[in-house]
Amino acid sequence: MKIVGIRETAVRLNSSLRNAVFDFSQMSTSVVAVITDVVRDGKPVIGFAFNSTGRYACGGRMRQRFIPRLLAAPPDSLIDPASGTLDPERALACMMQGEKPGGHSDRSIAIGTIEVALWDAVAKIAGQPLHRLIAEKWNEGRTVAKIPVYVGGGWYAPGKTLVDLQDEMRRHLDAGYRLVKMKVGGAPLGEDLQRLEAVLSIVGSGAQLAVDANCRFARAEALAYADALAPLQLRWFEEPCEPADFALMAELCARYAPPLATGENLFSTQDVENLLLYGGMRRDRDLIQVDPPQSYGIVQFARTLERMRAHGWSPRSVFPHGGNRMSLNIAAGFGLGGCESYPGVFGPFGGYGEDVTVADGMLTVPDAPGIGFEMQNELYRIMKELAG
Numbered sequence: 001m002k003i004v005g006i007r008e009t010a011v012r013l014n015s016s017l018r019n020a021v022f023d024f025s026q027m028s029t030s031v032v033a034v035i036t037d038v039v040r041d042g043k044p045v046i047g048f049a050f051n052s053t054g055r056y057a058c059g060g061r062m063r064q065r066f067i068p069r070l071l072a073a074p075p076d077s078l079i080d081p082a083s084g085t086l087d088p089e090r091a092l093a094c095m096m097q098g099e100k101p102g103g104h105s106d107r108s109i110a111i112g113t114i115e116v117a118l119w120d121a122v123a124k125i126a127g128q129p130l131h132r133l134i135a136e137k138w139n140e141g142r143t144v145a146k147i148p149v150y151v152g153g154g155w156y157a158p159g160k161t162l163v164d165l166q167d168e169m170r171r172h173l174d175a176g177y178r179l180v181k182m183k184v185g186g187a188p189l190g191e192d193l194q195r196l197e198a199v200l201s202i203v204g205s206g207a208q209l210a211v212d213a214n215c216r217f218a219r220a221e222a223l224a225y226a227d228a229l230a231p232l233q234l235r236w237f238e239e240p241c242e243p244a245d246f247a248l249m250a251e252l253c254a255r256y257a258p259p260l261a262t263g264e265n266l267f268s269t270q271d272v273e274n275l276l277l278y279g280g281m282r283r284d285r286d287l288i289q290v291d292p293p294q295s296y297g298i299v300q301f302a303r304t305l306e307r308m309r310a311h312g313w314s315p316r317s318v319f320p321h322g323g324n325r326m327s328l329n330i331a332a333g334f335g336l337g338g339c340e341s342y343p344g345v346f347g348p349f350g351g352y353g354e355d356v357t358v359a360d361g362m363l364t365v366p367d368a369p370g371i372g373f374e375m376q377n378e379l380y381r382i383m384k385e386l387a388g
Contacts, residue, residue, distance in 0.1 A: 001086060001125075002075035004044070005035040006067045006114065009386050010057035011050075013346050018156040020185030020216035028057040029349060030110070033387040034117040036086065038125050047121025048373050048383045051113040052293050052322045053346050054264075058110040066095045066110055085125055088118045089299045108267040108296045115297025116326055116371075124370040131365060134333025138302050147331055148338030149363035150210065150235075151175075152323060154182020154199065155345070162198040169202045175343065178361030179208055179235060185216035189228060196232065205233075206258075212238040215265060219248055226256040236261040236287055244271070250280030261287035264321035267295045269304040276311045283313045287337070291321035292330050305334060325352055325371050332365040339363065348378035 008030050015024035034047040051058060070078070073094050080087035095111045123130040135143045151172045154165060165182075172180050182199055184192045196211070203209050211234055217225060222240045229237055236259040241248045243265035253260060260281070266272050272290060275281060281288075288308070292301040305315055316337040320327040323342040331339040341363065342350040353375035355366045366372050374380050 001079060001084065002037050003034060003070060003078065003086070003118075004037050005033075006062075006070060006117075007033045007035070007386050007388075008057075008059040008062050008067075009382075010059055011348075011382060013053065013349065015346060016157060017345060018186060019183045019212070019214040020156075021214045024053075024346075027053070029053060029055075030057040030059050030062065030113055031382055031386055032062070032113050032117045033383060034114065034121050035387060036121050036125070038121075040124070045121055045124050046387045047117040047119065047124065047370065048387075049113050049117035049120060049293060049326060049371070050324075050349060051109050052291050052324065052326070053342075053349055054321075055109050055294055058113070061107060061110040062114060065098075066107070066114055069094050069097055070114070086118060086122050088115050088122065088297065091115060091118055092297060092299050104268040104271065104295075109294045112293045112295055112297040112300070115299065116293045119298050120370040120373070127369055129365075129367050129369060130329040130371050131333035134298065134330065135335075138305075139333060139335050142335060144332055144335070144365055146362040146364055147328070147336075148179075148361060149177065149341050149358060150179035150181055150319075150338065150361075151177040151341045151343065152181045152212070153345075154180070154195070154211075156183060156186040162195065165195060166198050166202050169199050172343075173203065176358035176360060177341070179210065181210040181212055181238070181340070183214070184211045184225065185213035185221075189221075189224060192225075193228060196229075200232070207233065207235055210235040210238060210261070213240050215239045215242055217241050219251075222248060222252060223255065226252055230256055230258060233258055235259065238262065238287075238289070239264070244274075246275060246279040249275070250278065253280030253282060253286070259285040259287060261289055261319070263288040263290045264294075266290060269300060269307055272304050273307045273311070276308065276313065283311075283317060286317070288313070288318045289321045290318065291327070293322070293326055298330060301330065302334070324349065325356075325366075325373060325376070328352060328356070328363065328365065329371055348376065348382060351376070 238261040323340040
């Protein structure tokens, strides 16, 4: 059993949506295919992944460093001797050869995307959904049929009015979501408060609404928003400041009583541990939002959870960033608090596919082998074309 090829292509998201920091008009993502010599139904088993959304395609680093290392490795060095199948942990170690410590975002996204694609292949070879393999390895075999979900929306867009914003939130509620998230920080505070008031009139209470500032604020603005948002008792206030400004995060935690959320822009286990040590985060209410494909993949994510447990944090405090089938399988397999959803945005990379439904704030966990991208027709067309 061996890897016979790894391919990557960059795909543009082609979106006019905007958060507080940038728009997605130039955003791209890397789609990866890991081709094995294992044959099922007359075809080679191929694992797929993409590097989530919000970070640009990274194929150059894959082709220059990580793909050549895997293809040059002796095939037996990537095999788990106990199971006789490809071992993503050994593949991760192989890709990290020759890498200097630190500088994680230079490589974590490229490595993580390849690693998750390899997991897709391993699960397909086993004939199991990925979440079941994860549960067997790291969660004592515990699986779930449904998992809590929230919907990401409330974007800034050209010409979008308060009525448009309210209509968007009504559509999410009608679709079965019970917790919605909206963007803040892309307009003056007074205007954002009007937007919040408009949305609260639709969703009913702050417990059904989270906000995301996408790391927009320096200290003065972060504190001003915290003071203005606190009376609303929102479900959480996400990414209020620069991701590695742990001192400001600690100040916000001491000042802002409702839940805070962060972590999607931290790309290593050490970064997350530093957040817990120095960022003032409160394990009884706050949320961590690491994106596994962007932070070295599933094996390293398991190590991150282990360090979190050592600091008294539960996996239920983790809501992985991503809103895709990768994050759904990961959340279900590890028993995380829930996952997010981006229906109708990011082109073929948004949504979950026809076998996943939303009802009363819960998302069904699919049983398709591997990650199950084959159930997302438009996205799977891109993946099939890449795999040839």
